[in-house]
Structures are given as structure tokens and as C-alpha cells.
Amino acid sequence: AEAALSPSFANNHHPQPDRYGFYSDTPGNSVASPSSTLASGATSSSRSRSEAVEIIRRREKKWLDMLNNWAKVIAKDYQLVRERCRKGIPDSVRPKVWFHLCGAFYINRDDPDLYRKCMTKVPNERTADEIERDLERQFPHHELFMQPDGHGQQALRRVLRAYAGAFPDVGYCQAMAPLAGALLLHMPESDTFYTVYILFDKYMRGYFRPGLDAVQVDGQILYGLLKRLNQPIYKHLVKYKVEPLHFMVDWFMCLYVRTLPWPTLLRVWDVYFCEGVKIVFRVAIALVTAVLGSSAQRRRLRSFEDTLDSLRRLPASATQAAVLLPAALKLQLSAADFEREHQKQFRLFNLRKLARQQQVQEQQEAAV
Template sequence: MFHKLPLAQAGHKEISSFELNVFRSSLSSLSLCQVKGQCQKGIPASVRAKGWPLLCGAKDRKEKSQELYKRLVEAPDHQGWTDIIKRDTDRQFPFHEMFQSKDGHGQKDLLEVLKAYTQYRPDEGYCQAQGPVAAVLLMNMPAEEVFWCLAQISELYLPGYYSPLLEGVLFDAAVLSSVLKKQCPAAHKHLQNQGVEPLMFATDWLMCLYSRHLPFDTLLRVWDLFFCCGVRVLFQVAVVLVRRCLGEGRLRKECDGQMETLERLRGVKQRVQHEQVCSVSLSWADLQKQTEKELEKWKKERPNSTFDPRGRCHGYRMAWERAQDKQKEHEKKERPKGSLTLPLMRSHS
């Protein structure tokens, strides 16, 4: 069971019945521009349960994985993650009706999904930032679909974000600094003068996909774009928020110290229109170019690191292709009869 969200807010442009049928069936016949146009209009709440898994490749992985999710849920927790996850389940959207009761289906499903992920990726285990991400997904779709969407986000869209070393978010914080320098130089200079690095305020933004920092209707529209276009959308939203907080001279004067600047950025709760996000001039080619520059620095500073974000998904078609590759990789790791190879002790990697 999952919670049906209200339909789009006033001012939201509804998708036609023809377009709804397209989302419910397949997007494969549409061009990238057509799909992006659909997502910019906003995916209606009644369609997100199908639209998001379809966009990110989770639908295909679920269909090809048969009983894998059930086996992951039922597998014994040798690593001891269940008790740790339980401490956090009542912290996710505590005022939302789905998550108010420990005995309610919301908290139970959240525990089930996060525990299943630790079984699926014992090398990563559980990361607290996955909690709010999974919770938002649960508000839109059943638990099994949530699991596969979370797997796609963690493995293909944002690799390294939820790993023990958090290499993905450390890397993207450095990329964000360069993006801000180009997109809003005055705000970037202010951050430098106050000794504020993106890692100090944007870690939660990026790892939680803004689930704690955007009004809910705005968040859903941002996620529509994210599932379609990938991590580039997260950088574009960051630019919009920094502009809102520090884009004008009077705003920067109000933040005349490091603490004041951080408080404003960490406490941001702004509505962001999709037009504003899309107006931030950041092409995938630009992002790839900046990624190459940062990766060169990264390898010099961390010669033993194998992290490389260049292969991550930058759109839904790539997600479909990579999902098929991931499925083949996982099948090779399974035992002949399909049973799971489970660790006998907790990983400390």
C-alpha cells in the first residue's frame, strides 16, 4: 500500500489523456526532447508510480529480477543493519500520516526497503541519507518499486553518494564550487570570503535530493526532471537556491559572517519553478568537461581511489541501458539456483 498524493497544485499544467497513456505504456517511441518536455510539464501524481520507475530503468530491473526483492527482505541480517535503520525510520517526515506510527505501513515499508538494500549491496550497507529518499518514493509507489528506484539512484544516477567513503558527494561538492563560480560569481566570491565550501551546506541537498529543503510539490517537480535528466538537475537546483540566498547584494550584506551564511543556506526552504531550473545554463557537455577537470585533481590528491563518476547516467535512455548491464552483473554473482550469497559478518569497509 502506498499513499496517493493529491493532484498537481493550482497553476500546474495537466498532461493530456494521450500523454498519460504514453507514460503508462512506454517512452521508448519518444525522443529525448519529447520526454523532457513531458517531465518539464510535470508528471501527474496518478502516473508517478509508473513514470519514475519507467524513466530510471527500475521497472525493467524489477521485471527481470523475479523474486529477488522478496528474498532480500526475508534474508537474515548478518550485518546488524536492521536495528540501526529502526532508529531512523520515525525521523523521516514525522508529520506525514504515512510515517506517524511505528506500527503503520509507512515505517514498516521504509524499514523493509532499506534493509533489503543492505542485503543487495552489503559493500555499501545503510546510509542515513537514503532514508528520506526512500520515504519520498514510498509516498508515490509500492515498496518493491521503491527498492528498485533506490537501487538505480544509488548505483547509476549517483554512484558513490551512499558508499562508506561518500566519494560521490565529496566529488560533486567540488564540481558544484566550479559551477557556482561560473553561474553566480558574486555569490561564489562571498562564499570564499566567508570560508564557506559547498560541502558545508550542499551535502544534505545533494545526498537527500533536496527532500528536506524544498516544499513538497516543488520537490516532486524537481524529481520529475532528475529521473529524466540525471545529476545535472541537482546542480541546477543548487544554483537557483544559492542565487535566492546570496544572489543580491543586500542578501550578502545580511550574511556578514560564516555562521550567518551557513544558516541561511542550510535553512533554505524555497519554491523553485521548473522554468528557473531549466534556465540555468548547464549542459551535460559542460558538466562532463568540469567532471574531467575535477577528476584530474581528485586522482592527484587520492592516488589510491578507484572512484570515477564519468559513467553515471545523464538521462533516462542511458539508465535503461545501464540497468540491463547491472542486471547481468548481479546474475553472475548469484548462486546457480538463484539463492543469495550473504555475508557472515558485518562489513567494515
């Protein structure tokens, strides 16, 4: 069966997807048009298109050379890899680079039958139903997912069911679908599974377990870093009782898939797969600063509702890669700063959790 088209498509007999596969004239689609960017940070504003294409080709060759000697390069020249990731990975090699950066390449090499084995594990009925309900919500305006139960949805179903069935202690969470779906837009199905496997186990460990303890801790880490970097912003959030979980859950759990324009998202993920979770915090701080950074902005947002609404409706200018990435990467935060804040907030979280458990126990004993 053919995919149902939106009314805007009906007015255009030959709609064309943008360079990422999205139909960008669809209402509500935040993806930039094909002409807005060339490839991962290269634009045609200051150079002719032919010069820009040549630059991209040279960058592609550099990445291919690194991939051909990956173990040696990543061990001896990580700083070069990081620098090139921050510049943006060319579209043509991005899937393969991500696959190597996150370590999925090694999992696949050491256990090439892992996906096939996991596909034999059947999730429980409730989990399977949850996955099924979420399939049609993922990227409905992308050519891969537009057709109901088409190739995209079928592949996403297999990946999510395989993971949930093989790891029932983690199971399935709604935030997994956009992450796996985003990877499927760039990778073959098998590569997507291996990347999902290491993403959920290594990069996002604890994020999808009941209680979302890891997300809560990261929310407090975010506020701790904000307090250190920008006291006025931190005080504003505290004054109007805006908690981190009010706005950062979707940012962190979906890694900005539902937040940023696609070209910007890819640039953030380029850094994420290389440097890890620190870029997620950096981007969050940069976004909050774009909304609350000036005293004039804060004066206009004099309530909980206004402040939260502004954080949920980010200005388009703040989410462009050319603005957001430099703002995030220039923040004066070291690895030691992140580790120190993590240790502090993890300790405080556990103390609060223990206190709540003791309180519940005392109440239960008093009721007997």
C-alpha cells in the same frame, strides 16, 4: 495501537491530511496546503477549476499513451518526454512514469523475483539497528508513517534491510531512509525497492560508500560551476570560507527531501528521473543565487556564520516550484559543461587524495 497525535491535532477533532497525505497544520511541516497547487504546476489563478481539471486530464492521457508505447517513445522522442517532465508529471501517473524513467521497470521485468531474493539476505546487526533507529524519523506527519511500526514503517524496514543485506559493500546510510520513504509515499513496496536499487546503483553511485568521495567531488563541481556562472557569489563563499560540504550534503544526498516543499520536490524529481543529476546541481545553484545573488544580500552576510545560516534557512519564496524550477532550468549550462567540470574535479580530487596518502605514509615511515 493508534498513532499518537501532536497537541495541534488534539485541538482539532477531525484533522485532515493535505492532498499528499501530510497533516499540514503540524508545526514545522513545510508542505504546501492542498489549495496551494492543483497538480504538478497547474494552478487555479488564471483558469477556472474545471478548466484546470480538464488540462490535467489531457496531460494524463498523453502520459498514458506514452507509457503504452514506452520503449518506442523514449528511444525516438526523448525531447518530448523531457519537455513534459519539465512541465510536471500529473500526480495520478507520476509513480508509474518515475518507475519507467529510471529504468526500474526493466529491472523488475527481467528479474521479477529480485526483491524477494534480496529480502532473504540479512544485514549485519549494526546495520539492522541503524535502520531501526531511523524508521520513526521519516515523515512522522504523513498518514502512512504516523503510526509507530505501522504499515509505512514496516514497508520501509523491509526495503532498507533487503538492500543493505543484498549489498553489504554499500550497506546502509542515514540518507537512504528519507529517499526510500519518499518513494513509498507514491509507490507500492516492491516498486519502491526496484527504484531504490537503481537509484543507489545508477543515479547516486558512490554516494553512500565510506568517505563519501562522490559527494566531495560533487561539492567541488558545484563550486566550479558557480565560479563559472557567478563570480561574485563564488568569491563571497571563498572569502568567508564556506565550503560546499557545509551546506550541500543534505541537499545532494537526500535529493532535497528535507529541503524543499513537497510540491516543489516532486517537480524536481520529475526532472531528475528523466535528466539525471544535472538538475540537482541546477537547483543548488538556483538556491544559492536566491540567497547570495544580489550585492545587497551579500553585504548583509558578512561572516561565515551568517552566510551558512542563510543557506540552511532558505527563504520560502525561493523554494516554490514556480520560482525555483524556471530559475534552475534557465541556467546556461550544457552537458559538456557538466562533463568538463566533472573530469577536472575528479582528477584534482584524486591528486589531493594521493598526496594525503603519501603524506601519511611518510609520517609512518618517519615514526618507525
